[in-house]
Amino acid sequence: MFAGMSALVRFSCAVFLLLVCVSGASAQTALDQLKLPSPDANSYAPSGPDGPLAIPDSGEITLSAHMFDGGPEITRGLTWRIFSPHAGEDGKLPLVASGQGGTSAFQLAPGSYLVHAAFGRAGATKRIIVGRQPQSENLVLDAGGVKLDATLSGGVRIPPSKLRFSIYEAEANSHGDRALIIPNVAPNTVVRLNAGTYHVVSTYGSVNAVIRADIRVEAGKLTEATVEHRAAQITLKLVREEGGEAIADTSWSVLTDTGDIVREMVGAFAPMVLAEGSYTAIAKNRDRIYQRDFTIVPGRNEEVYVLANETMLVESLD
Numbered sequence: 001m002f003a004g005m006s007a008l009v010r011f012s013c014a015v016f017l018l019l020v021c022v023s024g025a026s027a028q029t030a031l032d033q034l035k036l037p038s039p040d041a042n043s044y045a046p047s048g049p050d051g052p053l054a055i056p057d058s059g060e061i062t063l064s065a066h067m068f069d070g071g072p073e074i075t076r077g078l079t080w081r082i083f084s085p086h087a088g089e090d091g092k093l094p095l096v097a098s099g100q101g102g103t104s105a106f107q108l109a110p111g112s113y114l115v116h117a118a119f120g121r122a123g124a125t126k127r128i129i130v131g132r133q134p135q136s137e138n139l140v141l142d143a144g145g146v147k148l149d150a151t152l153s154g155g156v157r158i159p160p161s162k163l164r165f166s167i168y169e170a171e172a173n174s175h176g177d178r179a180l181i182i183p184n185v186a187p188n189t190v191v192r193l194n195a196g197t198y199h200v201v202s203t204y205g206s207v208n209a210v211i212r213a214d215i216r217v218e219a220g221k222l223t224e225a226t227v228e229h230r231a232a233q234i235t236l237k238l239v240r241e242e243g244g245e246a247i248a249d250t251s252w253s254v255l256t257d258t259g260d261i262v263r264e265m266v267g268a269f270a271p272m273v274l275a276e277g278s279y280t281a282i283a284k285n286r287d288r289i290y291q292r293d294f295t296i297v298p299g300r301n302e303e304v305y306v307l308a309n310e311t312m313l314v315e316s317l318d
Helices: 025-034
Strands: 010-015 059-066 078-083 095-101 104-108 111-119 122-130 135-140 143-152 163-169 180-185 190-194 196-204 209-217 221-229 231-239 251-256 261-266 269-275 277-285 288-296 302-307 313-316
Touching (some): 122 190, 143 196, 209 221, 231 277, 261 269, 277 302
Parallel strands (some): 231 302
Antiparallel strands (some): 010 221, 111 122, 231 269, 251 261, 277 288, 288 313
16 A cells, blocks of 8 residues: 555566575574574674585585475575574674575585575575485575566656665554665566565655555565556756746756755756646746746656746845
């Protein structure tokens, strides 16, 4: 559901053949209790070179992962990290071995370890026991993916360069803030996530065209969500006559109908994307200030002219 603005979200799910993964409840409990870092965190002790380690009198363990229970094996894109379950003097879990790819084999001294598998932003942790006999362990990541896009009213496409998404945790803390998971996601990019609900913020341009939605990611599926922005791109110009040449060295301020400043810039042209609503453009050139009220109609991109004449003059500083 959206907060703050009306928007349309269309969801469609398909079998997600990109293989994403998550652990079961017991693995997650171990992760929570031991505060094992997320895949991109740097809160564990460094290790030697990536890959299997050759250790005398060791046992071989082969690790594999699946996106969901009964799903196909992940063949590439995994990051494996193997930790000692006992914190070092610095309070961090020592990283014993690491590797990348799909199914991987490691040579480890007999004993207990914690294995973390990461696939994109999806991850799972499992406690394993290594003996002297070859053995294998499988991690089920219980994850899926999401692909995000946005349009304007009537299904008009938004240039990808002007559109970005940020993905947050669904639950807010006591201050109303949500933890940011991934910023600046480009449209139509597949993001691998653990199954669950996420809060997505879509930003068109860099001013106030923002749409929010809660998105549900299901294990083994790709969720495609498209939101509708009620906004338009405009270019402000200070001219001596309608359709005339823009006057250089103009300082611009754009205010909402409540008087809040949403954008300030300097230049002959002032391009920007604004959400639907009523605004006031204030142009200052040399010692004169001009003003014009205008309205943003969703999907209607246009040039807004502020005339440098007595009608729009609000103040002369000479």
